[in-house]
Amino acid sequence: MSQGDRGGATTAEPVALDLYQQIVLEHSRRPQNFRRLDTPDRRAEGHNRLCGDKVTLYLRLAGGLLAEVTFEAAGCAICLASASLLTETAAGLSVGTAERLAAGVIGHFDDPAAHALPPALAALDGVRAYPSRIRCATLPWQTLRQALAGPADAIATTEPAE
C-alpha cells in the first residue's frame, strides 16, 4: 500500500478519507480476533436488514470480565473495522464497563457531545458524516449489548430500513 502502488492516480486522492481512515481500512483488510469460539459463554448475532450485514460475536467470561472477545462477520469495511476495533477495546473490561462502552459508542452517533468516543475508537467518528452508514458502525456494538444482556444465544437486529 505504498504511494507507489497508487498507479496513475493524480488529482484529488485521497478521497473519503474522513470515512475510510487508514486505521479503518487496515482493520477491514485484516480484522483482529476474527474467529469463532467453539464454547463461548455468550454468543450473539447481529443483522442489518438494510444491507445484509451479519456479525456474530463470541464472548468468554471469567471473573466478571470479558476474558476473550472474537467475531465473525460478512459485511462492509465499516462494519468489519468497527467489529475488529470492538474486540480490541472490549477485551479485559468488566461486563458493566463493556455495556457502558457499547452504549456510549452507539450514543455517540446520536449525540456526540454527550457521548465521547474513547481515543482508540476515534477513527469511527468519520462515519457520522455518512448517515446511511452509521448502522454499519453500530451493528457490532448493538450485538455486544445483546451478548452482554444474554441469554447465551441472542439475536440483535438494527432498525429496519426506512
Place this chain on the structure above:
Amino acid sequence: MNASPRAIPGPLDVGRLRQDFPILDQQVNGAPLAYLDNAASTQRPLAVLDAMDHYYRHDHANVHRGVHTLSHRATDRYEHARELVRGFLNAASIREVIFTRGTTEAINLVAYTLGQRLKAGDEIVVSELEHHSNIVPWQMLCERTGAVLRVGPITDRGEIDVEAMLALITPATRLVGVAHVSNALGTVNPVAEIIAAARRHGALTLVDGAQAAAHVPVDVRALGCDFYALSGHKLHGPTGIGVLYGRESVLETLPPFQGGGDMIATVSFRGTTYNELPYRFEAGTPAIAEAIGLGAAIEYLGRVGLPAIAAHEEALVDHALARLRDLPGIRFLGNPRQRVGLVSFNIDGIHPHDVGTVLDQRGVAVRAGHHCAMPVMERFGVPGSVRASFALYNTRDEVDRLVEALQLAVRMFAP
C-alpha cells in the same frame, strides 16, 4: 408487414437534452453529478415540472365533481393524461387505464381483487428475477386463499429459463406474473412467449413494466397481457403516480379494490352501486397533478423518441461493459443477451456499499444493495451488487467517470 423503410433513430443531442433536467446541473462532493441511478428513479424534465406547477397555479380543483370552471379544467387535464397513457401503451380504451400510486399498488390491486375468486390448489407463477413488488403481493394472496406460488428459475446468464417456467404453467395456473425488464439485471424477458403460454392454459397474465416503460416501446395489445403495471417516476414523471392497464373484459369481472368517493355510482345505507370503468378502481381524490405530470413525461418521451433513447442507452451499456471488463476483480451479475439500461456487478473483496460510498465521493450516484430483488441476489450468491443504470441524459463521459471512481475504490481497498 414493414412496407415503409425502418426509421433509423438519429443520435440524441444529449447536451441539449440535459438542459431540460435542471437537477443534473449541480456539484456533489465537489464533482459534477453523474446520476447513474435511473433504475431506482429517473429525473424530471422541465416539461413535467412546468405542467404540474401550471396546474397548481391555474387549474386545480377536485375532479369529476364540481360544476364550476376549475373543476372542469382539472378534470379535462386529468382525463387528457389518461388518454396520453392509453396511447403510450396502445390500450384499446381509456376504460382500461387505471391510475394508481405506482407499480406496487397496481400489482396489489390485481392481487387483492383477484383474491376473491382464488381457492386452495390454485397456482400463481412468477419468475425468480421479479422485484419484491411482484412477489410479496402474490405470497400474501396465497396465504389468504391457500393458493400456491410457483417460481420459474433463471439461468446463470440472468435470463428466465423459459422452458422451465412454461413447464410450471398448467390448467391449475390462475395468473402468471413476469417483469418486462429485470430491475436488478437489466434482462429483457420474452414476455410475449410467456403470455401466449399462459393464455393457452386460461391463466391471466400480469407484466411488471416498471423497469421497461422508459426504455422499450410497450404495446399491450401486441403483448396480449391482461394487466400491465408501471410507475411514473421511472419514466421521468412524478412519484406517487402509476398505471394499471387492465383488459376491459377482465376488469369487468373484478370486484372493487378500495371503497370511497369517485368509485361509486350511488351510495345509500340500503346499498351502494359502483361506478363504471376505470373509476370503479380509483377511490378517493386521485393524484391529479401527478397524473398530469405523468402525461407531460409521456409527451416528452414521445418528442425525444423512444427508439433514439433506446439506441443511446444501448451504446452507454456497451461502453460501460467494455470498460468495466478490464477492472480488476469485477464480476458481473448475469450476462443477458437482451439487456436494457443497466449493468450490475461486484468487485471482489469490496462490499457494494463501500463501492457506493466511494463513488458518491466522486459525484457518481449508483445503487448499491439488493435492489428489492433479494431472490436474484440469493441466486447469484451475493448480498447485493453495484448497479449503474442509464437514462437519455447520461453521457459516455459519465460512464468513464464511473470507471475512474471504481479504479479508485479498487486502489483504496486493495489488500
